[in-house]
Amino acid sequence: MGRLIAVHSYKGGTGKTLLSINLAATFAKRGKKVCLFDLDFRAPSLATILKVEKPEYWMNDYLNGTCDIEKVLLDFSDRIKSKDTLYVAPANPATEAIRDMSAKDRKWEMKALGRLLALRNSLLTGNGFDYLIFDTSPGLQYSSINAIVSADLVIVATTFDRSDVDGTRRMLRELYDLFEKKTEVVLNKVLDVSSKSSKDEVQTKIKDVYQVPLLGMIPCFCDILKAEGNTIFAEDKPDHPFTKILSEMAREIDQM
Amino acid sequence: MESAAVAAQDLSSRKPTLILEKIRESLERLNEKIEVMIELTKHDRRDIEQPIADAPLDVMTLLSMPDHLRKTAMTACRLGRATADEIAQQTHRARAVESSYLNQLVIMGHMKKERKGRKAYFYVDRESQG
Numbered sequence: 481m482g483r484l485i486a487v488h489s490y491k492g493g494t495g496k497t498l499l500s501i502n503l504a505a506t507f508a509k510r511g512k513k514v515c516l517f518d519l520d521f522r523a524p525s526l527a528t529i530l531k532v533e534k535p536e537y538w539m540n541d542y543l544n545g546t547c548d549i550e551k552v553l554l555d556f557s558d559r560i561k562s563k564d565t566l567y568v569a570p571a572n573p574a575t576e577a578i579r580d581m582s583a584k585d586r587k588w589e590m591k592a593l594g595r596l597l598a599l600r601n602s603l604l605t606g607n608g609f610d611y612l613i614f615d616t617s618p619g620l621q622y623s624s625i626n627a628i629v630s631a632d633l634v635i636v637a638t639t640f641d642r643s644d645v646d647g648t649r650r651m652l653r654e655l656y657d658l659f660e661k662k663t664e665v666v667l668n669k670v671l672d673v674s675s676k677s678s679k680d681e682v683q684t685k686i687k688d689v690y691q692v693p694l695l696g697m698i699p700c701f702c703d704i705l706k707a708e709g710n711t712i713f714a715e716d717k718p719d720h721p722f723t724k725i726l727s728e729m730a731r732e733i734d735q736m
Numbered sequence: 737m738e739s740a741a742v743a744a745q746d747l748s749s750r751k752p753t754l755i756l757e758k759i760r761e762s763l764e765r766l767n768e769k770i771e772v773m774i775e776l777t778k779h780d781r782r783d784i785e786q787p788i789a790d791a792p793l794d795v796m797t798l799l800s801m802p803d804h805l806r807k808t809a810m811t812a813c814r815l816g817r818a819t820a821d822e823i824a825q826q827t828h829r830a831r832a833v834e835s836s837y838l839n840q841l842v843i844m845g846h847m848k849k850e851r852k853g854r855k856a857y858f859y860v861d862r863e864s865q866g
């Protein structure tokens with residue numbers, strides 16, 4: 481049986497989308513059937529990053545109940561030179577669509593939760609997917625909490641920024657703990673992890689601060705900034721240290 | 737003639753069983769009602785007597801619930817439609833406990849309850865609301 485993974489963070493710009501895309505590509509390259517969902521309806525990015533040209537249906541339509549999930553999924557397996565492994569469900573980046581999604585009421589959000597939960601049956605059981613990865617909005621957004629509640633595993637992307645550390649810690653106690661979610665932390669934009677001792681130090685510090693396991697640490701890579709969101713590192717740069725870190729994370733999740 | 741006698745005998749032997757079944761059903765219903773009353777008194781919610789119509793079980797509502805109810809509600813969300821027994825298997829709590837929590841959620845308007853024969857099914861009514 482496959483699993484649902486929600487990638488979330490307290491603040492924006494912590495690397496959720498980068499992590500989601502590359503984790504999806506890494507799983508797909510390991511022969512897993514993966515679908516990546518853009519659930520950041522306030523600031524959709526998958527459509528732009530993956531250069532999606534006006535699809536007939538968006539993830540917005542599935543959550544609105546106007547189409548089946550199969551109509552939304554786009555096959556991106558070609559992008560990583562494989563077949564039937566990588567699918568994407570993008571969110572509509574049009575301003576009107578963002579406005580529409582931010583004006584939803586509690587009843588709509590409740591139905592949306594039902595539709596996210598239904599993906600377990602339609603995609604994991606029905607279509608043989610191994611992983612569904614939800615890229616979410618930062619903070620305590622309705623759509624993000626819906627994703628967290630539906631997920632089997634929550635990956636929290638965080639940095640050493642003080643307001644991020646503080647917010648993440650609160651979020652872990654007051655949100656994830658209440659839903660009894662299995663949670664792992666990914667520390668991003670880490671400076672100086674070259675020596676073994678500093679790596680161990682960071683690991684101990686993270687476990688101390690957050691009291692959840694550390695899935696991985698990603699150093700600050702200028703190459704990632706230079707790529708301007710045009711590169712799927714896990715595919716385009718197989719020898720890059722970032723790709724290797726992602727492989728290690730995927731391997732660890734596989735074994736959970 | 738002989739077969740009619742057998743049928744009559746069969747009926748007379750089944751009758752006490754049927755009556756016992758009915759008594760058992762009534763007792764179970766009574767038990768559920770008592771469980772709900774106990775639960776409501778425990779959490780000092782005697783004020784809630786009538787089910788509140790249409791209180792959506794959204795994530796913010798889940799977040800603000802007391803821990804014991806959230807666990808039941810989350811499990812019910814995941815299973816879709818379930819009996820107190822099925823919920824109890826997931827939460828590792830006693831069936832009677834889950835039954836009272838589920839009934840409380842029904843009273844609060846977050847869930848619906850439907851009887852099918854001797855079984856009571858609980859579910860989140862997502863489609864009829866709004």
